[in-house]
């Protein structure tokens with residue numbers, strides 16, 4: 002059976018590809034990822050490429066570990082350094098306590114043989130004190146190890162967050178698959194923790210056995226000399242080297258396990274995210290198949306991994322524990338055959354040395370097995386450094402967009418845009434859009450309408466040309482206003498209150514409630530406030546499940562009204578809103594003085610724009626720009642509010658709107 006498992010597990014990479022295809026990712030997307038990955042490697046992925054797949058205990062591992070240690074222990078005055086020093090003291094104390102307990106065990110034996118009641122009482126008192134000290138130090142060691150893990154994790158995660166959330170590296174990793182970074186969430190949430198706990202545990206588990214061996218050897222040599230111990234330790238050295246030489250690459254196995262765990266978790270997360278669509282399509286059977294495939298991958302691999310551990314465990318246990326005891330006993334006993342000590346002294350020292358030799362053998366065994374822990378650490382180190390190197394290279398990718406601090410307008414200067422799979426979308430686009438000149442953008446599906454704005458926002462690179470634009474998002478212009486704001490077809494709904502939805506990406510602030518309420522009023526969403534006694538503080542677990550498609554779009558518009566940017570990109574932002582209100586909502590955008598770039602399929606919206614950009618979508622990258630006769634909705638805030646009242650009263654029809 003296990004041969005089959007091994008075969009399946011080692012075939013996994015190929016099956017992986019097949020399953021990905023099965024899961025319905027389009028060929029174009031897969032191809033895109035690949036081509037992008039190659040480009041990204043060429044750009045900044047040298048470090049990443051070198052490290053991929055390598056999780057051995059070697060020079061690369063040492064270099065990576067040094068780099069990560071520099072992050073988790075930034076200086077000798079840091080909290081982490083203090084904890085490490087305290088842990089070292091605790092480890093030294095623990096070794097001395099062990100030594101004392103062994104010595105008192107021998108003394109106890111002597112007292113028994115000599116029927117020395119007074120001496121026995123002293124030994125008992127000593128055991129009592131040493132026991133309390135050992136209990137405190139042991140618990141302190143556990144506590145310190147956990148504290149070090151937590152501090153390391155916090156440092157490392159903050160470091161990763163800095164790079165992951167700058168220059169939209171998360172988008173490039175998740176959507177464009179630049180940097181070849183699979184399951185970034187799994188790496189950040191799980192792998193960083195595993196790395197830190199393995200790292201702090203390894204230190205404790207290496208330092209203490211080493212100290213135990215040194216101290217026990219010194220003590221034992223007083224009655225046994227060094228020659229027997231030398232034979233025993235040589236055996237350990239040789240058997241340890243052999244075990245290490247024939248051990249499978251467990252570091253690599255751990256990296257593979259984490260990868261498969263991440264894939265399984267991602268498939269479940271995707272089902273939760275798209276639960277409604279799947280339920281409507283009655284896709285349960287297909288989803289089950291996808292999840293079961295992913296689970297099968299994971300369990301096949303786990304069987305293989307645990308079986309490899311089982312085989313290796315037999316070798317390790319026999320060579321480093323039981324066979325070692327067989328050699329250890331004569332080493333312990335023979336010197337006493339030739340000693341001049343009294344029988345009670347022999348019994349006392351034999352008992353003490355027996356305890357010490359067992360402890361030293363155990364410690365040497367632990368040290369011999371440190372390579373296993375190192376391999377484990379190498380696996381996590383590889384995953385963590387891949388993550389850091391990838392997100393750092395992503396956040397430093399050069400940009401073709403020049404950002405100016407003023408809102409003089411947007412300049413597209415001979416901008417050519419290709420899709421990630423290399424298809425030409427737009428060629429030499431040249432535009433100068435001044436504030437007040439709204440642009441209506443049309444073109445067939447996939448023409449590249451959104452892609453122009455992806456390039457404008459710096460999410461994609463232009464193949465050539467230059468873009469000059471004001472600052473984006475909530476970074477403000479010199480006048481203190483937001484400059485460019487994006488309203489997508491499906492607005493992102495943050496977890497939190499109703500107020501948070503409108504103020505996003507600013508944190509919710511009750512001091513702005515009047516403004517927030519007015520924006521909700523203009524977007525005709527007051528019913529959401531009225532429906533809850535909490536008003537604007539109404540909170541939902543997932544707003545996306547609570548709001549209808551049109552309501553979500555209204556939230557996007559209310560958010561836009563709240564931030565009042567100079568420019569707004571409306572990407573089919575009103576497509577789910579009933580047409581009789583769409584014009585009104587657009588009119589309000591104009592009233593607020595927001596210059597709109599509207600991607601829309603409903604041609605009636607043209608009248609709110611000054612220019613019409615059309616993309617040919619025929620593979621030539623052609624585009625055309627028309628100056629529209631401006632038939633704009635003229636109005637002010639009050640007239641719009643009165644229109645809103647008319648709509649609410651059911652007294653408005655389309656002809657009233659298109660005055």
Ligand SMILES: Nc1ncnc2c1ncn2[C@@H]1O[C@H](COP(=O)(O)OP(=O)(O)OP(=O)(O)O)[C@@H](O)[C@H]1O
Nearest residue numbers: 033176177420421422445446447448449450451452
């Ligand atoms: N992350 C991506 N990876 C690979 N290709 C992509 C990605 N995003 C978009 N594309 C491709 O780029 C092309 C242009 O996409 P874009 O979203 O700009 O189209 P659009 O004109 O806005 O279409 P629609 O009207 O359907 O929204 C499409 O063919 C699409 O498949």
